[in-house]
Amino acid sequence: MNLHRVPLMIDGSTVWLLAGRAVLLEQTRTLLVADMHLGREHAWYRSGLPIGGGAAEQSLDDALGRLRALIESERPERLLVLGDLLHAPCGLTAEMIERVGVWRRANRLCVQLVPGNHDRALDAVVGPWNLEVLGPSVVEGSFVFTHGDADAEFPGAVAVFRGHTHPMVTIAGRGDGVRLPCFHRSGRTITLPAFSGRMSGHAVRPGPGDSVYAIAQDALIDVSRQAGAGAVPDRRTAAASRD
Numbered sequence: 001m002n003l004h005r006v007p008l009m010i011d012g013s014t015v016w017l018l019a020g021r022a023v024l025l026e027q028t029r030t031l032l033v034a035d036m037h038l039g040r041e042h043a044w045y046r047s048g049l050p051i052g053g054g055a056a057e058q059s060l061d062d063a064l065g066r067l068r069a070l071i072e073s074e075r076p077e078r079l080l081v082l083g084d085l086l087h088a089p090c091g092l093t094a095e096m097i098e099r100v101g102v103w104r105r106a107n108r109l110c111v112q113l114v115p116g117n118h119d120r121a122l123d124a125v126v127g128p129w130n131l132e133v134l135g136p137s138v139v140e141g142s143f144v145f146t147h148g149d150a151d152a153e154f155p156g157a158v159a160v161f162r163g164h165t166h167p168m169v170t171i172a173g174r175g176d177g178v179r180l181p182c183f184h185r186s187g188r189t190i191t192l193p194a195f196s197g198r199m200s201g202h203a204v205r206p207g208p209g210d211s212v213y214a215i216a217q218d219a220l221i222d223v224s225r226q227a228g229a230g231a232v233p234d235r236r237t238a239a240a241s242r243d
Helices: 040-046 053-074 094-106 224-228
Strands: 005-010 013-018 022-025 030-033 078-081 110-113 137-140 143-146 159-162 167-172 177-186 189-191 211-216 219-222
Touching: 005 219, 022 053, 030 053, 040 053, 053 094, 167 211, 211 224
Parallel strands: 030 078, 078 110, 143 159, 159 189
Antiparallel strands: 005 013, 013 022, 022 030, 137 143, 167 177, 177 189, 177 211, 211 219
């Protein structure tokens, strides 16, 4: 069955996995996203890759538009970004910073960031984007929020929400397959898909009891059984940390 959202009950709280590549914590009205990589195409363009300045603007507008739609539909009180809000310092052009600033001024909810390994030029955007930068991990009750690029233990945590690896799953067909972003729940860890489009990622290799929900356009598909059966052959996958 294909769904737009999937509910999880964790420690008495309702957690929604959303087909828009986000998680909604119902009790606190917190929207979680990870790995937005804003300015990625701007960095590519300035590095000499043949993508065109228009493509960079279009990609940025697409990400902001999808995030705006999530905010309008879910009505969160807080947006918590689990690392890699930015892609690279060279992607932070004055026009790009202002473009996001205009979007930010139109969306007045609280925006907080748990920094990731790509967030190397935050000083340039904290003020213009009205961001609150938190520590490398945030503990709220039995929930932990982190980027996931550093090894850490969280004793007492019931759920750890993270990003960083850009989980992907390949669903095999008759002689072919399709590679899709996904949510991966393994034990207490829930890894979010990269919010940015067209990102490379880490091929999910689920263990017994894991849950995998692939994202196909605006639907979530439970592929835990297929993925667990090993229908995810993909030798071309690169680790997200190299992006």
